[in-house]
Amino acid sequence: MAKRKRDTIEEFAVIKRIRYDENTKCVKLSNMSNIVQSWVVRGEVSSVSSIRLCTVGKVEKSVFNFELRDDTGVIRATAYGTTADGIHDKLQNGMIMQLHNFKIKAINPAFNSTGNEYEIEVDERTFIREVTDCPTVEEKKSLPYTEFHDVQSSTDTGIAINVVGIIKRVGDIKEFQSKSSAKSLKKRDVILMDENKNTCVVTMWNDDAVDWKYVPRDIITITGAGINEFCGFYSVKLYRTSVIIKDAAYAKSVMLKGLLDELMPQL
Protein backbone atom coordinates (compact mmCIF):
# COMPACT_ATOMS: atom_id res chain seq x y z
CA MET A 1 0.00 0.00 0.00
CA ALA A 2 1.36 3.40 -0.94
CA LYS A 3 2.24 5.40 2.09
CA ARG A 4 0.56 8.75 2.16
CA LYS A 5 2.39 11.59 3.81
CA ARG A 6 -0.20 12.07 6.48
CA ASP A 7 0.27 8.50 7.65
CA THR A 8 3.83 9.07 8.72
CA ILE A 9 4.06 8.01 12.33
CA GLU A 10 5.71 10.55 14.56
CA GLU A 11 7.82 9.38 17.46
CA PHE A 12 6.87 10.91 20.77
CA ALA A 13 10.25 12.59 20.96
CA VAL A 14 9.35 14.49 17.80
CA ILE A 15 6.63 16.28 19.68
CA LYS A 16 9.33 17.96 21.70
CA ARG A 17 10.76 19.49 18.56
CA ILE A 18 7.58 21.21 17.47
CA ARG A 19 8.55 24.55 18.82
CA TYR A 20 11.77 24.52 16.79
CA ASP A 21 10.34 23.16 13.57
CA GLU A 22 9.48 25.77 10.96
CA ASN A 23 8.00 23.23 8.60
CA THR A 24 5.33 21.70 10.76
CA LYS A 25 1.72 22.64 10.52
CA CYS A 26 1.86 24.24 13.93
CA VAL A 27 0.51 27.72 13.65
CA LYS A 28 0.72 29.20 17.11
CA LEU A 29 4.03 28.82 18.79
CA SER A 30 2.99 31.31 21.43
CA ASN A 31 -0.06 29.34 22.49
CA MET A 32 1.03 25.78 23.08
CA SER A 33 -2.28 24.88 24.64
CA ASN A 34 -4.21 24.93 21.41
CA ILE A 35 -2.28 23.42 18.56
CA VAL A 36 -4.19 21.13 16.26
CA GLN A 37 -1.87 18.56 14.80
CA SER A 38 -2.22 16.88 11.47
CA TRP A 39 0.37 14.41 12.66
CA VAL A 40 -0.18 10.83 13.65
CA VAL A 41 1.26 9.13 16.70
CA ARG A 42 1.24 5.48 17.57
CA GLY A 43 1.99 3.89 20.89
CA GLU A 44 1.29 1.06 23.26
CA VAL A 45 -1.24 1.80 25.96
CA SER A 46 0.70 1.65 29.22
CA SER A 47 -1.57 3.30 31.80
CA VAL A 48 -5.31 4.02 31.87
CA SER A 49 -6.87 6.00 34.69
CA SER A 50 -10.38 5.44 35.93
CA ILE A 51 -13.03 7.69 34.47
CA ARG A 52 -14.19 10.58 36.62
CA LEU A 53 -16.54 13.54 36.40
CA CYS A 54 -15.42 17.10 36.15
CA THR A 55 -17.48 20.25 36.06
CA VAL A 56 -16.66 22.70 33.31
CA GLY A 57 -18.78 25.81 33.69
CA LYS A 58 -22.08 24.28 34.68
CA VAL A 59 -21.69 21.15 32.61
CA GLU A 60 -20.56 17.89 34.14
CA LYS A 61 -18.52 15.72 31.82
CA SER A 62 -16.39 12.61 31.95
CA VAL A 63 -12.63 12.81 31.87
CA PHE A 64 -9.82 10.30 32.09
CA ASN A 65 -6.14 10.05 31.27
CA PHE A 66 -4.11 7.40 29.54
CA GLU A 67 -0.48 7.02 28.59
CA LEU A 68 1.12 5.69 25.45
CA ARG A 69 4.69 4.54 25.09
CA ASP A 70 6.77 4.12 21.97
CA ASP A 71 10.49 3.43 21.46
CA THR A 72 11.34 7.02 22.29
CA GLY A 73 9.33 7.75 25.39
CA VAL A 74 5.95 8.16 26.97
CA ILE A 75 3.16 10.63 26.42
CA ARG A 76 0.07 11.31 28.49
CA ALA A 77 -3.29 11.92 26.88
CA THR A 78 -6.53 13.28 28.26
CA ALA A 79 -9.97 12.54 26.85
CA TYR A 80 -13.16 14.42 27.68
CA GLY A 81 -16.90 14.09 27.46
CA THR A 82 -18.58 11.59 25.17
CA THR A 83 -15.23 10.80 23.56
CA ALA A 84 -13.97 9.72 26.97
CA ASP A 85 -17.12 7.67 27.60
CA GLY A 86 -16.74 6.05 24.19
CA ILE A 87 -13.12 4.95 24.39
CA HIS A 88 -12.42 4.39 28.08
CA ASP A 89 -13.59 0.79 28.28
CA LYS A 90 -11.88 -0.13 25.02
CA LEU A 91 -8.38 0.90 26.08
CA GLN A 92 -6.34 -1.93 27.58
CA ASN A 93 -2.69 -1.96 28.50
CA GLY A 94 -0.66 -3.51 25.70
CA MET A 95 -2.92 -2.38 22.85
CA ILE A 96 -1.19 -0.39 20.12
CA MET A 97 -3.26 2.67 19.36
CA GLN A 98 -2.90 5.21 16.60
CA LEU A 99 -4.13 8.77 17.02
CA HIS A 100 -4.90 11.37 14.37
CA ASN A 101 -5.99 14.95 14.87
CA PHE A 102 -5.14 15.60 18.45
CA LYS A 103 -4.19 18.75 20.26
CA ILE A 104 -1.07 19.14 22.27
CA LYS A 105 -0.36 21.30 25.26
CA ALA A 106 2.51 21.89 27.62
CA ILE A 107 2.42 19.61 30.64
CA ASN A 108 2.00 20.61 34.27
CA PRO A 109 4.53 18.56 36.27
CA ALA A 110 2.14 18.51 39.20
CA PHE A 111 -0.08 16.18 37.17
CA ASN A 112 2.11 14.67 34.49
CA SER A 113 4.93 12.27 35.40
CA THR A 114 5.83 10.97 31.94
CA GLY A 115 8.97 13.06 31.47
CA ASN A 116 7.53 14.49 28.24
CA GLU A 117 7.25 18.25 27.87
CA TYR A 118 3.92 17.97 26.10
CA GLU A 119 0.75 16.00 26.38
CA ILE A 120 -2.13 15.12 24.11
CA GLU A 121 -5.71 16.26 24.27
CA VAL A 122 -8.25 14.04 22.63
CA ASP A 123 -11.37 15.82 21.43
CA GLU A 124 -14.35 14.98 19.26
CA ARG A 125 -12.32 15.34 16.07
CA THR A 126 -9.61 12.93 17.15
CA PHE A 127 -9.48 9.52 15.47
CA ILE A 128 -8.29 6.69 17.66
CA ARG A 129 -7.90 3.19 16.34
CA GLU A 130 -6.16 0.02 17.34
CA VAL A 131 -3.32 -1.22 15.16
CA THR A 132 -2.67 -4.93 15.36
CA ASP A 133 -0.11 -5.57 12.66
CA CYS A 134 2.89 -3.56 13.81
CA PRO A 135 6.18 -4.04 15.63
CA THR A 136 6.24 -4.20 19.42
CA VAL A 137 7.77 -1.35 21.39
CA GLU A 138 11.53 -1.47 21.82
CA GLU A 139 12.00 0.61 24.89
CA LYS A 140 14.90 3.04 24.65
CA LYS A 141 13.45 5.60 27.00
CA SER A 142 11.20 4.61 29.84
CA LEU A 143 9.14 6.43 32.40
CA PRO A 144 11.25 8.46 34.81
CA TYR A 145 11.06 6.62 38.14
CA THR A 146 11.62 8.12 41.55
CA GLU A 147 13.90 5.86 43.55
CA PHE A 148 12.74 5.07 47.07
CA HIS A 149 15.77 6.70 48.68
CA ASP A 150 14.90 9.85 46.72
CA VAL A 151 11.36 9.75 48.07
CA GLN A 152 12.87 9.99 51.55
CA SER A 153 14.86 13.08 50.63
CA SER A 154 12.27 14.82 48.51
CA THR A 155 12.32 18.56 48.40
CA ASP A 156 9.33 19.10 46.16
CA THR A 157 6.19 17.27 47.18
CA GLY A 158 4.10 18.93 44.47
CA ILE A 159 5.46 16.91 41.55
CA ALA A 160 3.74 13.82 40.17
CA ILE A 161 6.04 10.80 40.20
CA ASN A 162 6.21 7.18 39.09
CA VAL A 163 7.39 4.35 41.27
CA VAL A 164 7.85 0.63 40.71
CA GLY A 165 8.52 -2.07 43.26
CA ILE A 166 7.80 -5.50 44.64
CA ILE A 167 5.05 -5.61 47.23
CA LYS A 168 6.67 -6.59 50.52
CA ARG A 169 3.73 -6.12 52.83
CA VAL A 170 0.08 -5.13 52.58
CA GLY A 171 -1.28 -3.37 55.65
CA ASP A 172 -4.82 -3.50 56.99
CA ILE A 173 -7.42 -0.85 56.43
CA LYS A 174 -7.44 1.87 59.04
CA GLU A 175 -10.53 3.97 59.48
CA PHE A 176 -10.93 7.33 61.20
CA GLN A 177 -12.77 10.61 61.11
CA SER A 178 -11.42 13.51 59.13
CA LYS A 179 -10.98 16.49 61.37
CA SER A 180 -11.73 19.04 58.71
CA SER A 181 -14.78 17.56 57.02
CA ALA A 182 -16.23 15.06 59.51
CA LYS A 183 -15.93 12.46 56.76
CA SER A 184 -15.04 8.88 57.50
CA LEU A 185 -11.69 8.11 55.89
CA LYS A 186 -10.10 4.79 55.10
CA LYS A 187 -6.46 4.22 54.33
CA ARG A 188 -4.16 1.32 53.70
CA ASP A 189 -0.38 1.33 53.73
CA VAL A 190 1.55 -0.95 51.39
CA ILE A 191 5.31 -1.46 51.54
CA LEU A 192 7.17 -1.65 48.24
CA MET A 193 10.73 -2.91 47.82
CA ASP A 194 13.17 -2.12 45.01
CA GLU A 195 16.10 -4.05 43.53
CA ASN A 196 18.41 -2.72 46.27
CA LYS A 197 15.96 -3.85 48.95
CA ASN A 198 15.18 -0.24 49.80
CA THR A 199 11.57 0.13 50.84
CA CYS A 200 8.90 2.78 50.66
CA VAL A 201 5.47 3.19 52.17
CA VAL A 202 2.65 3.79 49.71
CA THR A 203 -0.64 5.06 51.14
CA MET A 204 -3.94 4.24 49.48
CA TRP A 205 -7.05 6.20 50.35
CA ASN A 206 -10.72 5.22 50.44
CA ASP A 207 -11.78 3.23 47.34
CA ASP A 208 -8.16 2.48 46.44
CA ALA A 209 -7.64 1.18 49.98
CA VAL A 210 -10.88 -0.82 50.09
CA ASP A 211 -10.62 -2.29 46.58
CA TRP A 212 -6.95 -3.26 46.97
CA LYS A 213 -6.33 -6.58 45.20
CA TYR A 214 -2.57 -7.07 45.10
CA VAL A 215 -0.48 -9.39 47.25
CA PRO A 216 3.14 -9.67 48.40
CA ARG A 217 5.54 -10.49 45.53
CA ASP A 218 3.33 -8.73 43.00
CA ILE A 219 5.27 -6.15 41.01
CA ILE A 220 3.40 -2.90 40.66
CA THR A 221 4.14 0.30 38.83
CA ILE A 222 2.29 3.39 40.01
CA THR A 223 2.03 6.28 37.58
CA GLY A 224 1.14 9.80 38.63
CA ALA A 225 1.60 9.27 42.35
CA GLY A 226 2.30 11.97 44.92
CA ILE A 227 4.78 12.44 47.73
CA ASN A 228 3.45 12.80 51.24
CA GLU A 229 5.39 14.39 54.08
CA PHE A 230 4.69 14.02 57.78
CA CYS A 231 7.13 15.09 60.49
CA GLY A 232 10.06 14.72 58.12
CA PHE A 233 9.03 11.25 57.01
CA TYR A 234 8.23 10.92 53.33
CA SER A 235 5.98 8.38 51.71
CA VAL A 236 4.15 7.90 48.43
CA LYS A 237 0.41 8.49 48.19
CA LEU A 238 -2.09 7.79 45.50
CA TYR A 239 -4.22 10.45 43.90
CA ARG A 240 -7.52 9.88 42.22
CA THR A 241 -5.70 10.05 38.89
CA SER A 242 -2.91 7.66 39.85
CA VAL A 243 -2.83 4.29 38.13
CA ILE A 244 -1.58 0.98 39.50
CA ILE A 245 -0.23 -1.43 36.90
CA LYS A 246 0.67 -5.00 37.79
CA ASP A 247 3.53 -6.41 35.70
CA ALA A 248 3.87 -3.32 33.52
CA ALA A 249 5.64 -3.76 30.18
CA TYR A 250 8.34 -1.28 31.18
CA ALA A 251 11.88 -2.66 31.44
CA LYS A 252 12.23 -1.92 35.14
CA SER A 253 9.13 -3.89 36.00
CA VAL A 254 10.34 -6.79 33.86
CA MET A 255 13.77 -6.61 35.53
CA LEU A 256 12.23 -6.78 39.01
CA LYS A 257 10.18 -9.76 37.95
CA GLY A 258 13.38 -11.51 36.92
CA LEU A 259 14.96 -10.79 40.30
CA LEU A 260 11.88 -11.71 42.32
CA ASP A 261 13.03 -15.05 43.72
CA GLU A 262 16.41 -13.63 44.60
CA LEU A 263 15.06 -10.48 46.26
CA MET A 264 12.11 -12.06 47.99
CA PRO A 265 12.37 -15.85 48.21
CA GLN A 266 9.08 -17.66 48.18
CA LEU A 267 8.24 -19.13 51.55
Added chain:
DNA sequence: CCCCCCCC
Protein backbone atom coordinates in the same frame (compact mmCIF):
# COMPACT_ATOMS: atom_id res chain seq x y z
C1' DC B 1 -11.60 21.90 29.53
C1' DC B 2 -9.46 17.77 34.78
C1' DC B 3 -6.86 16.33 38.73
C1' DC B 4 -3.82 16.65 43.68
C1' DC B 5 -6.75 16.32 49.40
C1' DC B 6 -8.26 13.42 53.55
C1' DC B 7 -4.60 10.83 59.15
C1' DC B 8 -1.42 10.18 62.53
